[in-house]
Amino acid sequence: MLEQVMNQYNEAVMDTDRDQALLVVRDALALGVTPEEVVFNIVVPAIELMMKAISEEQGVTLAQHFMAAQIASEVVDDMVPRFRKAPESVGTVIIGTSQGDFHGLGKRIVSGCLKAMMVEVTDLGLNVAPERFVDEALAHDAQVIAISSMMVHTAQGENGCRRVRQILKERGLERRIRIAVGGAPYRFDPELYRNVGADAWAENGITAGRVITGLIREVRP
Amino acid sequence: MMTGMQRLTAAINGTLADRIPVFCNLLDQGARELGLPLEEYYRSGELVAEAQLRMRAKYGYDCLWSLFYVGKEAELLGCSRMIYAKDGPPNVGEMIIKKYDDIARLQVPDDIASHPAFAEELKCLRILKAEAGGRYPICAYLTASMTMPSLLMGMEKWLQMLMMGPHDLRDELLAKCSDFFRKQIAAYRAAGADVLVYSNPFGSTDVIPRRFFDELSLPWMERDLGPGGTAGVVYYCGSARFNKVIDAVIRRLGIGVYYLSPMDDIAEGKRLVAGRGLTCGVINDIMLLHWSATEIRAEVKRMIAAGKPGGKFLFGTLVMPYNIPEENIRTMLEAAYEFGRFETP
Numbered sequence: 061m062l063e064q065v066m067n068q069y070n071e072a073v074m075d076t077d078r079d080q081a082l083l084v085v086r087d088a089l090a091l092g093v094t095p096e097e098v099v100f101n102i103v104v105p106a107i108e109l110m111m112k113a114i115s116e117e118q119g120v121t122l123a124q125h126f127m128a129a130q131i132a133s134e135v136v137d138d139m140v141p142r143f144r145k146a147p148e149s150v151g152t153v154i155i156g157t158s159q160g161d162f163h164g165l166g167k168r169i170v171s172g173c174l175k176a177m178m179v180e181v182t183d184l185g186l187n188v189a190p191e192r193f194v195d196e197a198l199a200h201d202a203q204v205i206a207i208s209s210m211m212v213h214t215a216q217g218e219n220g221c222r223r224v225r226q227i228l229k230e231r232g233l234e235r236r237i238r239i240a241v242g243g244a245p246y247r248f249d250p251e252l253y254r255n256v257g258a259d260a261w262a263e264n265g266i267t268a269g270r271v272i273t274g275l276i277r278e279v280r281p
Numbered sequence: 282m283m284t285g286m287q288r289l290t291a292a293i294n295g296t297l298a299d300r301i302p303v304f305c306n307l308l309d310q311g312a313r314e315l316g317l318p319l320e321e322y323y324r325s326g327e328l329v330a331e332a333q334l335r336m337r338a339k340y341g342y343d344c345l346w347s348l349f350y351v352g353k354e355a356e357l358l359g360c361s362r363m364i365y366a367k368d369g370p371p372n373v374g375e376m377i378i379k380k381y382d383d384i385a386r387l388q389v390p391d392d393i394a395s396h397p398a399f400a401e402e403l404k405c406l407r408i409l410k411a412e413a414g415g416r417y418p419i420c421a422y423l424t425a426s427m428t429m430p431s432l433l434m435g436m437e438k439w440l441q442m443l444m445m446g447p448h449d450l451r452d453e454l455l456a457k458c459s460d461f462f463r464k465q466i467a468a469y470r471a472a473g474a475d476v477l478v479y480s481n482p483f484g485s486t487d488v489i490p491r492r493f494f495d496e497l498s499l500p501w502m503e504r505d506l507g508p509g510g511t512a513g514v515v516y517y518c519g520s521a522r523f524n525k526v527i528d529a530v531i532r533r534l535g536i537g538v539y540y541l542s543p544m545d546d547i548a549e550g551k552r553l554v555a556g557r558g559l560t561c562g563v564i565n566d567i568m569l570l571h572w573s574a575t576e577i578r579a580e581v582k583r584m585i586a587a588g589k590p591g592g593k594f595l596f597g598t599l600v601m602p603y604n605i606p607e608e609n610i611r612t613m614l615e616a617a618y619e620f621g622r623f624e625t626p
Contacts, residue, residue, distance in 0.1 A: 252567075
């Protein structure tokens with residue numbers, strides 16, 4: 061039965077049909093599927109399937125990324141309080157756009173995916189100062205700082221990732237905290253992430269989930 | 282020597298020219314050209330026109346731009362705050378639509394040409410027309426109704442409304458943006474713009490699924506362009522690919538120029554346009570920040586080899602970041618002039 065539900069959910073997500081996806085979940089719960097199974101056997105595999113579709117260049121659109129993350133986030137918010145015991149957190153991420161950048165779509169997609177993957181996300185919003193990224197990472201004991209930039213000058217500017225890297229270095233935090241970046245300039249220059257001092261980059265908001273959980277595993281004891 | 286307008290006309294008509302047209306959008310670089318901070322530069326239409334004329338003469342490309350920065354359109358609809366950077370385009374600093382109620386309050390100006398936020402661009406256009414009209418095509422940039430809400434409420438909220446509704450408010454907003462577009466394109470034409478770059482990332486199936494493209498994008502594009510027609514209009518989806526919709530756009534809208542994404546396959550794009558218009562191969566100009574001269578020449582050569590055979594092709598740039606070294610701009614353009622040359626019979 062789970063496989064059938066998963067297929068129906070996937071179909072609704074790929075069709076960007078939020079109402080249908082939520083209906084599939086509701087019907088599944090009524091049939092006895094547990095909230096844990098909804099998250100780990102339906103929602104997370106749907107995201108992984110989308111990652112696969114993206115990597116195979118099956119023509120997945122930005123709107124589908126957005127809706128997959130949006131639906132996943134809504135379902136997880138609804139399911140987790142119903143878990144028999146609180147889920148174990150995979151890790152903690154601080155996310156925001158670089159200073160001077162006011163484009164929030166990418167980080168919203170990333171946050172939705174991470175939430176489904178049981179990563180705790182603190183969203184600092186838009187136009188975030190580099191010092192704040194680091195201060196908040198320390199305050200939340202985060203393993204990863206994720207910086208989204210949609211413009212070339214905010215991606216490679218001195219108050220973006222470069223400065224975050226410098227602060228981590230100055231404070232001796234590089235072993236504890238990793239930096240992930242994403243946004244259009246990185247897609248057009250796949251080596252840019254190295255030049256700005258990031259540890260990794262993600263081509264889109266959905267695959268960012270895999271990249272960021274990989275970074276968490278590198279530093280989490 | 283031929284002018285940019287002669288080269289463009291020859292490319293459109295498929296007649297003989299010395300080389301393919303080369304379009305280049307140096308916007309923020311105008312401030313550096315005049316030794317000014319960006320904010321001061323963009324305050325004056327005279328300064329923008331002076332820098333555009335100077336840079337065109339200096340580098341030799343075939344067009345002139347009247348565009349200041351993309352957020353300018355939000356100013357025409359009431360945005361009063363732009364956030365300037367010292368090395369990149371300004372950002373819209375205030376979303377006019379913060380909540381759905383704001384959509385009802387959104388006012389489309391009756392007369393764009395007399396709107397204070399258009400005054401400097403109008404000055405710029407008039408100077409460009411007086412100095413170079415008829416010799417070099419003057420380009421204007423317009424955002425399609427499907428994309429305009431991103432500048433008014435942010436891409437994130439717009440995508441949410443587009444995909445999840447409420448659909449009545451979505452359509453009310455689109456209608457206002459489309460009304461605005463119609464007035465804006467008429468104002469640009471009246472002021473002498475020859476090339477009207479119609480920017481619509483939502484006209485790409487990288488951004489929205491094909492069903493949304495067919496059911497929403499195409500009808501709204503038809504509404505945008507219906508009254509004024511498509512003369513001089515260039516189809517452009519930002520950096521998003523659009524080869525998959527070229528045929529539908531030609532058949533439904535009849536647009537004559539296709540400004541591809543750097544990620545599009547140029548040869549395939551040209552095959553899809555199939556002589557029904559011009560195809561523009563667009564360089565991934567972010568790489569100009571650090572490519573060597575050899576790499577730049579190789580890429581320009583590759584692109585032109587894919588698009589030039591049979592003509593009806595031009596070479597173009599995408600975002601041209603402020604910090605591209607001047608020598609790399611020259612290398613790219615000189616390679617485009619060299620590899621884009623047609624052999625005389």
